[in-house]
Amino acid sequence: xxxxxxxxxxxxxxxxxxxxxxxxxxxxxxxxxxxxxxxxxxxxxxxxxxxxxxxxxxxxxxxxxxxxxxxxxxxxxxxxxxxxxxxxxxxxxxx
Numbered sequence: 001x002x003x004x005x006x007x008x009x010x011x012x013x014x015x016x017x018x019x020x021x022x023x024x025x026x027x028x029x030x031x032x033x034x035x036x037x038x039x040x041x042x043x044x045x046x047x048x049x050x051x052x053x054x055x056x057x058x059x060x061x062x063x064x065x066x067x068x069x070x071x072x073x074x075x076x077x078x079x080x081x082x083x084x085x086x087x088x089x090x091x092x093x094x095x
Contacts, residue, residue, distance in 0.1 A: 020055045023048055063093060 027048050034040045066078040069090065075081065085092035 016055050020052045023052050023055075027052075 027045060066081045069081045070078050084090045
């Protein structure tokens with residue numbers, strides 16, 4: 001069973017997404033500002049991208065419950081969300 005929605009989870013999830021978005025925008029700006037032919041610190045860029053990946057899929061990734069998933073996906077029934085999770089269309093975890 002997927003956890004029910006918790007507003008604290010939603011707020012934390014949004015802060016993770018905001019941090020990931022901010023980091024990606026900074027990396028994009030840095031790449032665009034780098035003149036052609038000049039060296040770019042590839043290890044630094046790779047490290048920053050890795051951090052974004054960790055934010056999105058690592059231990060800090062947050063889960064939403066069936067109620068919130070239903071709202072986000074625009075479906076009428078929590079049973080649809082549960083069925084999609086069983087079919088592997090959505091990632092899920094049992095608590």
